[in-house]
Amino acid sequence: MIIEPRTRGFICLTSHPTGCEQNVIDQIEYVKLKGKIDGAKKVLVIGASTGFGLASRITSAFGSDAATIGVFFDKPATEGRPGSPGYYNTAAFEKHAHQAGLYAKSINGDAFSNEIKEQVVNLIKEDLGQIDLVIYSLASPVRKHPETGKRYKSVLKPIGEVFSNKTVDFHTGNVSEISINPAEGDDIANTVTVMGGEDWKMWMDALQAENLLSEGATTVAYSYIGPDVTKPVYRNGTIGAAKDDLEKTAVTITDDLKSIGGKAYVSVNKALVTQASSAIPVIPLYISLLFKVMKEKNIHEGCIEQIQRLYSQRLFGGDLDLDAKGRIRVDDWEMREDVQAEIAELWKSATTENLSEIGDLEGYSNEFFKLFGFKVAGVDYDADVNEVVKIPSEQ
Ligand code: NAI
Ligand code: NA
Numbered sequence: 001m002i003i004e005p006r007t008r009g010f011i012c013l014t015s016h017p018t019g020c021e022q023n024v025i026d027q028i029e030y031v032k033l034k035g036k037i038d039g040a041k042k043v044l045v046i047g048a049s050t051g052f053g054l055a056s057r058i059t060s061a062f063g064s065d066a067a068t069i070g071v072f073f074d075k076p077a078t079e080g081r082p083g084s085p086g087y088y089n090t091a092a093f094e095k096h097a098h099q100a101g102l103y104a105k106s107i108n109g110d111a112f113s114n115e116i117k118e119q120v121v122n123l124i125k126e127d128l129g130q131i132d133l134v135i136y137s138l139a140s141p142v143r144k145h146p147e148t149g150k151r152y153k154s155v156l157k158p159i160g161e162v163f164s165n166k167t168v169d170f171h172t173g174n175v176s177e178i179s180i181n182p183a184e185g186d187d188i189a190n191t192v193t194v195m196g197g198e199d200w201k202m203w204m205d206a207l208q209a210e211n212l213l214s215e216g217a218t219t220v221a222y223s224y225i226g227p228d229v230t231k232p233v234y235r236n237g238t239i240g241a242a243k244d245d246l247e248k249t250a251v252t253i254t255d256d257l258k259s260i261g262g263k264a265y266v267s268v269n270k271a272l273v274t275q276a277s278s279a280i281p282v283i284p285l286y287i288s289l290l291f292k293v294m295k296e297k298n299i300h301e302g303c304i305e306q307i308q309r310l311y312s313q314r315l316f317g318g319d320l321d322l323d324a325k326g327r328i329r330v331d332d333w334e335m336r337e338d339v340q341a342e343i344a345e346l347w348k349s350a351t352t353e354n355l356s357e358i359g360d361l362e363g364y365s366n367e368f369f370k371l372f373g374f375k376v377a378g379v380d381y382d383a384d385v386n387e388v389v390k391i392p393s394e395q
Pocket of ligand 1: 047
């Protein structure tokens with residue numbers, strides 16, 4: 001079939017298998033070009049099909065020749081209906097990993113559930129024995145708690161008071177004023193339950209209970225801080241409360257891993273265009289200004305550049321360069337004073353009329369479509385494509 005993007009608000013309902021494969025190939029090529037990383041050899045990535053998790057899987061496999069197990073929650077294609085991008089990405093990743101002689105298997109299902117944890121535990125027992133590195137990169141709006149069966153929903157709200165600021169509809173370029181009502185009821189607790197550290201710890205407990213972590217095993221989860229303009233809705237908002245919890249959990253897990261000399265870290269990453277960040281008001285305007293400024297300064301990075309740098313310079317580079325709170329910081333270039341000062345200036349003047357000039361609106365929009373395999377250089381979108389692609393290890 002011929003597949004075209006079909007958007008509804010902040011989501012795209014279709015995705016393109018050839019474009020997704022090309023995205024994966026481009027990331028593989030980038031990692032190979034950067035050279036070998038003396039890193040972990042047996043890697044479990046939870047949230048492995050898109051964004052930072054996919055970039056982590058690619059960097060482990062093609063930077064360190066690692067065997068990888070990927071866990072994610074994606075929709076396979078059916079006749080006439082494209083699958084989700086993460087499904088196509090993983091099919092492409094496995095194909096290229098296998099061609100390179102690398103072990104790669106995938107488990108598609110709810111990572112929050114006991115069943116999926118059990119499946120992963122069994123797969124590790126059968127195939128890899130022990131794991132050296134666990135990347136925790138889930139981003140989900142909901143979590144069904146494995147003990148109670150209760151479903152929790154996360155929200156993106158400020159805490160305490162209404163937050164008003166500018167935002168942009170990146171499809172139209174329309175800049176407007178938006179007001180977001182503060183969290184109420186159980187909003188904060190629910191968001192922490194979904195995006196905080198509890199499930200990360202459950203994963204590590206499950207692995208450790210079965211002796212599936214190697215001596216000195218490391219685990220890393222991803223976090224975000226960001227600038228003052230987004231603080232009320234991000235770091236000081238409900239999602240920030242969840243990130244605080246995630247960061248605290250790193251300390252708990254490191255404690256749990258003492259007997260094997262293991263460590264848990266949080267890496268604070270740069271703001272990037274993902275489905276999730278497109279849905280948070282104010283953030284898209286910030287990102288479009290951020291991209292413009294960072295591209296002008298030649299320090300722009302996408303997921304793969306971020307994770308390749310995290311691995312080669314921090315995790316396996318001999319210097320973690322932790323901040324005062326014990327976190328790895330690869331948002332260092334985003335947070336540079338000169339970068340933030342320029343954005344703060346641009347922020348004040350940003351309007352519908354000037355945003356395409358002072359901000360990288362086009363870059364934002366292109367990145368958004370790229371998430372779904374569209375607008376990828378080198379792909380012929382007029383060509384007939386087979387939408388039903390299978391993940392090799394699932395056949
Ligand atoms: P993403 O949406 O691209 O990836 C999320 C992954 O989680 C996908 O592989 C998806 O299949 C999987 N997933 C979601 N729910 C699942 C479930 N119930 N069971 C199994 N798999 C599930 O997200 P992204 O942007 O890569 O985020 C990953 C982490 O990085 C998050 O903790 C996020 O807060 C953090 N981060 C994101 C930034 C951004 O700008 N996007 C910036 C800094 C940190
Ligand atoms: Na991810």
